[in-house]
Amino acid sequence: MGNSAAILIARPSNGSRRAARARWPQLTASVLRVMQDLADRYGFDVAHGDLLYLDHGWYVTHSGLLGLATRKNCAGIEVRPVIELSESAARRFVFVATVFPTRNSKGFSGFGDAEPANVSAAMHGSELRIAETRAVNRALRKAYGIGLCSVEELGSTPVPPSNGNAKNAPARFGTNLEVITPVPLRDQLRQIIRHHKLDPVLTKSYALEHLQLKSLRDATRDQVSELVDHFQRRLFEDRDGLLQDLAKLSNPDQGKEVA
Numbered sequence: 001m002g003n004s005a006a007i008l009i010a011r012p013s014n015g016s017r018r019a020a021r022a023r024w025p026q027l028t029a030s031v032l033r034v035m036q037d038l039a040d041r042y043g044f045d046v047a048h049g050d051l052l053y054l055d056h057g058w059y060v061t062h063s064g065l066l067g068l069a070t071r072k073n074c075a076g077i078e079v080r081p082v083i084e085l086s087e088s089a090a091r092r093f094v095f096v097a098t099v100f101p102t103r104n105s106k107g108f109s110g111f112g113d114a115e116p117a118n119v120s121a122a123m124h125g126s127e128l129r130i131a132e133t134r135a136v137n138r139a140l141r142k143a144y145g146i147g148l149c150s151v152e153e154l155g156s157t158p159v160p161p162s163n164g165n166a167k168n169a170p171a172r173f174g175t176n177l178e179v180i181t182p183v184p185l186r187d188q189l190r191q192i193i194r195h196h197k198l199d200p201v202l203t204k205s206y207a208l209e210h211l212q213l214k215s216l217r218d219a220t221r222d223q224v225s226e227l228v229d230h231f232q233r234r235l236f237e238d239r240d241g242l243l244q245d246l247a248k249l250s251n252p253d254q255g256k257e258v259a
Contacts, residue, residue: 019047027053034058042068042146052151060148062133065140072144075100079132082111082232084195085188091116093128095135096232099143109229110138118155188228196235202246209249 016039020027023046027035035051035058044050050064069077078098085094092115098107112134114127123130130152137150193203207216210230211223219227234242 016045016047019045020053024053031058038148042144043071044068054151054154058148059151059154060137060141060146061151062137065137065144065146065150068144068146069099069140072101074143075103075105077136077139078107079136080232080236083236084192084232085113091125091127093131095132096229097132097135097139099136099139101143108139108143109225110135110140110142112136112138112153120155186224189224189231192228192231192235196239199246199250202249205249206246 016035017032020032020035031053035046035053038044038051038058038060044060044064044067048064048067049061050067052059052061077100079095082094082096086092092113094111094113096109096111098109100107112131114131114134116124116127119127119130133152134150137152140146141148141150189207192198193200204216207227208214211219211227213219213223216224231242
């Protein structure tokens with residue numbers, strides 16, 4: 001029982017190797033070793049659909065990531081739309097997901113976007129669901145240190161050949177890898193201010209007070225990320241309260257008791 005933690009993660013790999021060779025006969029020994037390493041480290045199994053071999057590389061699937069989260073006893077996943085970066089009329093949607101590996105974790109966040117330009121034609125009309133899935137995948141990859149891109153994050157997901165002809169399949173989709181480029185954090189902050197018509201000066205003062213800094217230039221990437229998340233949460237849950245707090249900054253004496 002001393003190896004119970006390993007048992008929770010690892011799976012028998014023979015079935016995975018057989019499934020990989022049956023589906024992609026052209027796989028070399030070195031490629032199979034990479035798959036074996038992924039199986040040993042994360043418990044991914046080709047036979048269970050956790051991994052796909054595309055364009056000379058391995059990609060993890062959404063089901064594979066969810067399976068890992070289950071084996072790791074993930075405490076929860078929070079997902080919400082980023083309204084200020086989304087345009088439903090243009091079928092462009094942005095989500096942010098936060099994975100909590102443990103109950104006391106501060107969480108690992110990831111953004112995912114989808115629009116007709118980075119979704120395969122067969123999936124047009126499903127951009128909202130795809131954006132949500134991409135956000136969850138990114139957050140899960142961050143939380144568990146997965147360096148692989150996920151299949152759902154590809155610009156278009158080709159169906160890999162299942163027979164020996166796979167070795168002759170043209171690499172048509174290599175330029176679409178990692179097409180989701182999250183908007184830089186400071187630009188996200190500016191977009192929030194513009195979209196919600198917040199006073200830039202008061203918002204900056206609020207941000208400095210919230211981060212307890214003298215200049216936003218001193219803010220680390222993690223601090224800016226937390227600030228963006230804070231504004232998004234307050235605007236979604238308590239917009240009026242946030243506006244009142246900003247108004248107080250324009251009149252420091254407001255709310256103080258008269259002596």
